[in-house]
Amino acid sequence: MRFLADDLLEGRRTGTRGHLLAAQFIASQFESMGLIPAGDHRSFFQDVPLQSVSVDEPASSFGWTNAAATESLKFREDYILYGDPGREDSQVTAPIVFVGYGITAPDQNYDDYKGADVKGKIVAIVFGAPDFPSAVKAHYSASWLKRKNAAAHGAAGLLLFYEPRFESLYPFAKQVRDLAVPRMNWLDAAGAPDHYYAALKAYGAVSMPAVRRLLSGSGHSAEEISAGMKSGKLAAFPLPGSAEIRTVSRRALVHSPNVVAKLEGDDPKLSAEYVVYTAHLDHLGISTPVNGDSIYNGALDNASGAAEVLEIARAFTRMPHKPRRSVLFIEVTGEEEGLLGSDYFASNPTVPPAAIVADVNIDEDLMLWPLRDVVALGAEHSSLDAVVRRAADRLRLAVSPDPQPEQVGFVRSDQYSFVRQGVPSFALTAGFKSDDPSLKPAKISQNWEAHFYHQPQDDMQQPGLNFDAAARFAQVGFLCGVYVAQDNDRPRWNQDDFFGTAFPGAKP
Ligand SMILES: [Zn+2]
Known part of the structure; x- marks a missing residue:
């Protein structure tokens, strides 16, 4: 150690x-120790083909237009975008619909998308899941599953809205600092990234102050979302405006090994x-x-x-x-x-x-x-x-x-x-x-x-x-x-x- x-x-x-x-x-x-190599080609190493992706921040943008005005949100202050592992340049202009945790869990008789029309729209969600049993709650909180679910409902983008609970788990400032470490995917034999849902043309997170601004005029508030998370009553609602999000991604191939031994x-x-x-x-x-x-x-x-x-x-x-x-x-x-x-x-x-x-x-x-x-x-x-x-x-x-x-x-x-x-x-x-x-x-x-x-x-x-x-x-x-x-x-x-x-x- x-x-x-x-x-x-x-x-x-x-x-x-x-x-x-x-x-x-x-x-x-x-x-x-006398263990047997169990990686590739009788070695201890299994090569993992990876692709790193980072966002070209100056080339990327997030605009918000509502009845009052058009504003450009600020990267690192109001929002961050995750790079798109499948595309260099990705754009979407669409209204935002808040859909609670963004979870559809028939086995738990729970659906945040019930009654919401999200086709072609950007869905906004909060981190976590309702109080299902521990590991089931954890599973439904997983971001890959929320992206998959959003894509399955026809959404065109996904934004994670910060609220106090997530801010205490993973502060927005820390998320911003972590941008220094590029995100990665592994690539299959055909070069496709893992758990990639191409229908989603924007994927990012919005800070608490910016969430307040996006919510203004919606008849809903950040406090209402927090209270709904506590009481277990989160209803979907549309935000009164349209977002224009552009994500420019820089991708690179990386190789890194798993070390595998057998007894x-x-x-x-x-x-x-x-x-x-x-x-x-x-x-x-x-x-x-x-x-x-x-x-x-x-x-x-x-x-x-x-x-x-x-x-x-x-x-x-x-x-x-x-x-x-x-x-x-x-x-x-x-x-x-x-x-x-x-x-x-x-x-x-x-x-x-x-x-x-x-x-x-x-x-x-x-x-x-x-x-x-x-x-x-x-x-x-x-x-x-x-x-x-x-x-x-x-x-x-x-x-x-x-x-x-x-x-x-x-x-x-x-x-x-x-x-x-x-x-x-x-x-x-x-x-x-x-x-x-x-x-x-x-x-x-x-x-x-x-x-x-x-x-x-x-x-x-x-x-x-x-x-x-x-x-x-x-x-x-x-x-x-x-x-x-x-x-x-x-x-x-x-x-x-x-x-x-x-x-x-x-x-x-
Ligand atoms: Zn760690």
Whole structure:
């Protein structure tokens, strides 16, 4: 972890030399453990073809015309646009219709588009989802699904309206700062970007002050939207005017590897199946300085998880008997750009797709307090829940429910890429229990989110790193994989489960 988070690796941004050094280090470690290369061409590396896209800001624009006047909104102040991965120049002139969260969830009897006419129009939405069960809420909050849904309803563009709740999760100013890191997509064999909906000719976000201006004259207010989000009553309504949005995008090809290693199981039949461990190795690289530091080391995001997967792999290689199923250890790239390395692997696996039985993902093990409980995001949807409980029990740790459903953690890391391919999966994280009343993990975590998350200060100098907690956490992760590898039956989604139904996956 100390090596991965060192300044020498320059923040391990996808496509940079720093990330390649990290990947080479991981591959060397895997090799020294005697693991088998399981990437492309019998190497430890799976090449992920990526395309970066950034917006040419001076050439892009957002005009708004209503009964009163025409105004040009200001990039970075009023709005930002995300680059278009499929086109260099994209334009749309259309009215805006607010459609709440922008969610259509028949299984939850919920539809923000009910009664709204959005054909050829730009839809405006807020972040998040209503209070569905945690992982389902997280799934419906995912931006790819909201874009897909908008396109399916005939919309011509999508704008995310800032409101206080999202402002506290991901401040607009931070979003503006993150423009320095170009967004990316992975490309399929035909060169098409992943999760791209060409019908949407504009995609961006609007700051809170600008949302107020766009709403003026609509008979609706920002306060009404906030109140509707709280009460669960958000109705669609049209805004009184027309937007003219132009997005000029600059695109470039980037190559970056996933690192993939295999431990062969010893059961004559089950060894053809794979338990997968994932942790993302990439972080944000060198970017805007904060307090004089410009290297985003990503110690807890996610050098900790990457190192834990290494140690889990090491533990597997030291078992007196090999596990029955085979195990894949994947240190993925492109997580920070949108789960790209994991999605690429899950969509183009180097083993038969139906042979993948589970993914155990580790991202952001905060390791800042003694570990008393773990949380397995999404495990409650499958037989993996029992696996996690058994592992935690054995180590005398508790299993707690997701303490922060509003963070929609289940869709925000690499396990979700496997879920979309029908693979029961979960993200293991540390819980907030403490047996010392003066130590409040929820507070520590909140403070970390505010001052360290995606900041250069997430480095090895940050206070409170607790390596005993990390070791214990890795032990839980190890045992989870062992139990899955040894079980006669592969993990299954619960009967009629939401994810099992939504993503049937490859048939074994
Ligand atoms: Zn991150």
